[in-house]
Amino acid sequence: MAVEELTEVPRLGPLYRGAGLTAARHRILGGGGAPDTLPETELRVREVAVDRAHLARYDRVCGFRLSDELPATYPHVLAFPLAVALMARxxxxxxxxxxxxxxxxxxxxxxxxxxxxxxxxxxxxDLRPHERGRQVDLVAEALVDGEIAWTGRSVYLRREKRSGSGGGDRTGPPGGGDRRADRTAPPDASAFWRVTPRVGTDYADVSGDHNPIHTSRIGARLLGFATPIAHGMWSKARCLAALEGRLPRTYGVDVSFKLPVPLPSTVAFSATRSGVEDWRFALHGAKSGKPHLSGEVIHRP
Incomplete structure (x- = not known):
């Protein structure tokens, strides 16, 4: 795999604008000629420092205590512009x-x-087919003194009409979750959170992810949603913030994003121990019981 060293973390604004122009051009001229394989390129940036003021803003938006210790989800924000730069190529x-x-x-x-x-x-x-299109994994690593200290693997779905699908990809949860999850009774709630539209704009500001589906009613409607929706990584971070102080020192945390969290709405958070230091947790609609997120924390010695 080829390595491309960047002198600094790229800015998201120009990347999104370029991707938007490319998408518009493909709609007008047709999208033929797209490659069928992933780029054999790894993007790297060295000597990335944490801005403590930015970290404090992130902690406040996601519900963490103010601390010099980084939440598990914070390196995702640091690495996200590199992922976007790769996906925008x-x-x-x-x-x-x-x-x-x-x-x-x-x-x-x-x-x-x-x-x-x-x-x-x-x-x-791992570019691979999915019943509603294609999926790909974006893998991020944060190294300290040459050793991998943190890894993140984000699974992205591109919804595409496939032959014989009859357009069925539009009937299930937009987040790609299991349709059967809607029929599962939600666990008892540990807490209820009111999620306001400000969650969308505040997390967009602190993460740099200004996708209008999270911040604009018009943008959300253009993509098929009645209201803006919360960022999935805000939902994951908020759940981990609720478990702060009870998490192992080293661990893995997996989540599946189900139905999006509408802004505004009230969600029910539930968490139960599944081992000495392990947890299972979930977010559901407080009234509807519809699933938004399910996850687990597993201690890694």
């Missing part, structure tokens, strides 16, 4: 506009702090 087979984040796995191999300096690496893996 002309040799990436799936258009960036319209990709849906359906699952995320994080491994914390050692606690990280704001004093650490990171080397960030991002690559794409």
């Amino acid at each position: 002309p040799d990436f087979p799936l258009g960036l506009v319209g990709l849906v984040h359906v699952a995320n796995r994080i491994e914390v191999r050692r606690p990280l702090t704001a004093a650490d300096r990171f080397e960030l690496r991002v690559r794409a893996e």
Whole structure:
């Protein structure tokens, strides 16, 4: 795999604008000629420092205590621009506009702090078919002193009409979740959270992910939603914040994003121990019981 070293983490604004122009051009001229394989390229940036003021803003938006120790989800924000830069390349087979984040796995191999300096690496893996289109994994790593301290694997779905599908990809949960989950009784709630439209705009500001589906009623409606929806990674972070102080020192945390969280809405958070240091947790609609997220924390010695 070729390595492309960048001098700094790229800015998201120009990447999104370029991806939007490419998508518009494909709609007008047709999308033929897109590659069928992933780019054999890994993007890297060295000496990435944490801005403590930015970390404090992130902590507040997601519900973490203010601390120099990084939440498990914070390196995802640091590495996200590299993932977008890779997905916005002309040799990436799936258009960036319209990709849906359906699952995320994080491994914390050692606690990280704001004093650490990171080397960030991002690559794409495992382009594969899905019943509603195609999926791909974006793998991010944060290294400290040459050793991998944190990894994140985000699964993205590109919904595509496939022969014989009859357009059925529009009937299920937009996040790509299991349709059967709607019929499962939700667990008892540990807490209820009111999720306001400000969650969308505040998380967009702190993460740089200004996709209008999260911040604009018009943008959300253009993509098939009645209201803006919360970022999936905000939902994951908020759940981990609710478990703060009860998580192992090193662990993996997996989530599947089900139905999106509408803004505004009230959600029910539930968490139960599944081992000495392990947890299962979920988010559901407080009234409807519809699933938004399910996840688990597993201790990694």
